[in-house]
Amino acid sequence: MSILVKDVLLGGKRTNILVDGNRIARLDGRPRAEHVIDGRGKAAIPGFVNTHTHAAMTLLRGYADDMALDEWLQRHIWPVEAKMTEKDVYWGTRLACLEMAKSGTTCFNDMYWHVKGAVKAVEDSGLRAQLSSVYIDMFSQGKAALQRAEAERHAKRCNAGSRVTISLGPHAIYTVTEESLRWVKELSDKRGLNVHFHLSETRKEVDDCLRAHGKTPVEYLADIGFLGPRLLCAHAVWLSRREIRLLAQHGAKVSHCPTSNMKLSVGGAMDYVQMRKSGVTVSLGTDGASSNNSLDMFGAMKSAALLHKMAVGDPTVLPAADALRMATLDGACALGIEAGIIQPGALADLTLVNLKRPEMTPLHNLESNLVYSAGGGCVDTVICDGSIVMESGIVEGEEEVIEKAGKAAMRLADKNET
């Protein structure tokens, strides 16, 4: 199908955007198309790319908050996660996709259980995603064989270039054995699969690694040959400058999750300034809905800008344009997809923002308004992979998703309490 977005604001000028198939075809002239969207009073921006999620955790939104990380995970999150079915993951992921679409996100990078349910949910939602199954083998003998068989089975569904692809999800250095990390890297190289990983979220992880291996997490990963350009590390809060240089040298990417880091009090701010200086690609993630608890990337952009201004003590750090690039182009770069930018040839993943709203008025500076003032409520229309996911604020079938996911969440909570 072809779509024409007519007279929309793009880069400060009124533009016509022609979408043909799943790509942006042209930005000039007055072409014809099968479907025409009136872009007046709207600005076109690339769809957001959320590079760290556990989508189905929407079912646990508000289930356990304001508590210490260990208590939160061990007494609340893990027991209820163990009771989730593939159907729960389907509805939880549908709910996440709905929330993301309504707040202008077109692509996300996920790690969770029952990945088949997530694949089906993303296919049905119209969004783009890279999905990985959580790989943890450290706590039970013989689990590695099962996990590897599962990872290989899913990897066959990879379909590079399609809307829903598969990546590998080794959880973290404290949950995955060295042997399995080496195996993951080998499979990633062989099949061209991205690797989604948690890195140095807490001080404890670094201390434990120093005790176990006599080196910091990134040094350990470098020594076992795990680093590479297909690796995307979520959090990366507790890194030395040497570790940041190592990531840069190997082309490894970072998903910064400012809101989750603050909410769980991981005890510091990621060293954004040094990462930028070293040339590390820093993208943005919300993390799961039980440690944020929102999947709205407008919130993630503002949190990032506020956190680093405060951490460095300098209001010029992480200006609005940087936050917007982290949430779009850097996210696409982190996932290796041709999106995050509106130009001919790029994937047609874009969002139209309603400018006729109080929080978008006046329009002295669109980037500032997007980062510091807007919220998901400003999103009017979302196009992903050349198809309309939301138009004029409405996603088809949204009532059903809200109802079914809400019921699944309540059933799960009941199951956990009995």
Place this chain on the structure above:
Amino acid sequence: MSILVKDVLLGGKRTNILVDGNRIARLDGRPRAEHVIDGRGKAAIPGFVNTHTHAAMTLLRGYADDMALDEWLQRHIWPVEAKMTEKDVYWGTRLACLEMAKSGTTCFNDMYWHVKGAVKAVEDSGLRAQLSSVYIDMFSQGKAALQRAEAERHAKRCNAGSRVTISLGPHAIYTVTEESLRWVKELSDKRGLNVHFHLSETRKEVDDCLRAHGKTPVEYLADIGFLGPRLLCAHAVWLSRREIRLLAQHGAKVSHCPTSNMKLSVGGAMDYVQMRKSGVTVSLGTDGASSNNSLDMFGAMKSAALLHKMAVGDPTVLPAADALRMATLDGACALGIEAGIIQPGALADLTLVNLKRPEMTPLHNLESNLVYSAGGGCVDTVICDGSIVMESGIVEGEEEVIEKAGKAAMRLADKNET
């Protein structure tokens, strides 16, 4: 007029809320009313009370961001503010009221120039506000007499108990002479007027005060008799424990502005934990739209919860229920109005939140959802002073406000550049 909100969720139960005149009349039975609102699928919460704003600064939203405080104020904000007219302030304040209404705020505490324009704007908007004219006399001889005459003239419009009231707005210790601070306190005592003040926003303010007076700002204010229960101090970031105790002893209130503090990198986090321990009333403010840049109190609640968890390094600090109380009941207490709570006899200032949205699903914990997940887009209906300001997401005349304020802002920017 009487309004019945039928079958709405309140404190975990389906309730009928009867509003009669400008008060909440009852929460039980099946009373009749002139206007009935279907509350199914919605939760009723007290309207937010935003205790520190410079409302008309919406006209400068995005005009100057990501720069050092001095450059921001002296090279960008002050020159353009000097060119604002009463009409500009009218439309800027109308825009602020629209943004606040749409995000569930029913009352705000403002300090700005051309207060007559602000009074008219709030009267026309339907919101509740306490408005003060900026009082600065330190930089020009003879200004005190003019400022005092103006403050007394406005104070006559106070109308205690009505929807729009007047308070006194001495700017800060570094802009107002000791003589004028004493005069303000006297007028406040005589007329029962609240005092809206900036206190210890930056380290520099404290250092300068120590140099000039040999004591910290709150010690200085205590010594000149300025502290009292009608004083509301915005920011209060750089206070010693002794200063916090002094505020508590005199019953002075605080408006905490977490987003503004982070965005302008004031260099620290207000000592929330100590303030709570000492019994200081800590309410929440957004600050003006050029240092936030949003007037959405959902964002202020989340920023507060995140900032203090991170500052203390403890995720149990400032839980969701605290943030919600700061934004409602503590705000009303700071301004001395009988609002911030939904109970018979209280002012009918309330907000209905739409629960049928992805970010409000599931409903494990309403308070968590409101603080960590919701945004202004979840607000369905707003009642202020017993009248409907917004119903089903629509504020009457909102297009005109957006258009007129947008034009006023652009005229102002043009004026400043020529």
